[in-house]
Amino acid sequence: MFKGHCFPKAIILQAVYFKLRFSLSYRYVEELLSIRGSKVNHANIKRWVFKFTPLVEQQFRRRKKLVGKRWRLDETNIKVKGEWRYLHRAVDKEVNTVDFLLTKKRQRISAQKFLIKAIENNGLPNKFGINF
Incomplete structure (x- = not known):
């Protein structure tokens, strides 16, 4: 799924995590990644969020604690x-x-x-x- 992207899987997932977890703008996520040493355009981050959000949500649902019947x-x-x-x-x-x-x-x-x-x-x- 991450094959063919210019950035490593860790950077892509970090950008998607920042956007989904903290509801930051794409430009803020771009700035956070640049502080960490990765030059990524906010348009790329937007594409990543649209593409990888279902994957992240699916993983989250798998790891979510089981709830009771009531x-x-x-x-x-x-x-x-x-x-x-x-x-x-x-x-x-x-x-x-x-x-x-x-x-x-x-x-x-x-x-x-x-x-x-x-x-x-x-x-x-x-x-x-x-x-x-």
């Missing part, structure tokens, strides 16, 4: 950078996070899609017959 969905308001946001979070009995969703507005459709995604990603049976 979990709860919670909605709350939090302040992010001075603006109020809606946080939907699914947690199990041991308070392991199953999944979360952060939105600007309180939208029923987004919450329903989040619930379906959380159910499907954790292999839980849809015993309540939830169909949206």
